[in-house]
Amino acid sequence: xxxxxxxxxxxxxxxxxxxxxxxxxxxxxxxxxxxxxxxxxxxxxxxxxxxxxxxxxxxxxxxxxxxxxxxxxxxxxxxxxxxxxxxxxxxxxxxxxxxxxxxxxxxxxxxxxxx
Amino acid sequence: xxxxxxxxxxxxxxxxxxxxxxxxxxxxxxxxxxxxxxxxxxxxxxxxxxxxxxxxxxxxxxxxxxxxxxxxxxxxxxxxxxxxxxxxxxxxxxxxxxxxxxxxxxxxxxx
Numbered sequence: 001x002x003x004x005x006x007x008x009x010x011x012x013x014x015x016x017x018x019x020x021x022x023x024x025x026x027x028x029x030x031x032x033x034x035x036x037x038x039x040x041x042x043x044x045x046x047x048x049x050x051x052x053x054x055x056x057x058x059x060x061x062x063x064x065x066x067x068x069x070x071x072x073x074x075x076x077x078x079x080x081x082x083x084x085x086x087x088x089x090x091x092x093x094x095x096x097x098x099x100x101x102x103x104x105x106x107x108x109x110x111x112x113x114x115x
Numbered sequence: 116x117x118x119x120x121x122x123x124x125x126x127x128x129x130x131x132x133x134x135x136x137x138x139x140x141x142x143x144x145x146x147x148x149x150x151x152x153x154x155x156x157x158x159x160x161x162x163x164x165x166x167x168x169x170x171x172x173x174x175x176x177x178x179x180x181x182x183x184x185x186x187x188x189x190x191x192x193x194x195x196x197x198x199x200x201x202x203x204x205x206x207x208x209x210x211x212x213x214x215x216x217x218x219x220x221x222x223x224x225x226x
Contacts, residue, residue, distance in 0.1 A: 101207045
């Protein structure tokens, strides 16, 4: 079974802090993704990565950055946290299987509150 | 118009009922279709994955895709209280691996 592990289930931070959310997958997947999920807005893609040291902006990258130094680990960084970044953050990974898109597998999420 | 439309519910059914969950989409380029189940305070869990029109069955779950009508469905037979969750449809344009999600339908199965 695919295991995507997010380092924290719940996190409380203050406005202006730099926040790191960590995600690790154990299935040697090439692709990794960060989403946020908000009531009424659904899941929105923040950033994704197809390979180590590679990143692509998703639909809502403003205020975020990412880091992928190792294949199994994908970090989301809130450069200067703001209250509108209070949300559920979900990490996902998927396999590159030439020519056929593979489904994404999700972690259990980090519920982040910015005070 | 959203690319993927899904009725948010809530949908409330008695235990043992057949549940039908649906999504419509507007982009004919979508090729791969998924259903995820999400329990409260957990991440989405993959239930079904298909890339062709027709039916795919897995236990009590059947996924149906009609590309000509741009319509996908998930059927749950003999529904159980443990099926109470939010069900998200998702789809991908081939080669991009960027999932487009529906809003999710909240399902409650009562004993």
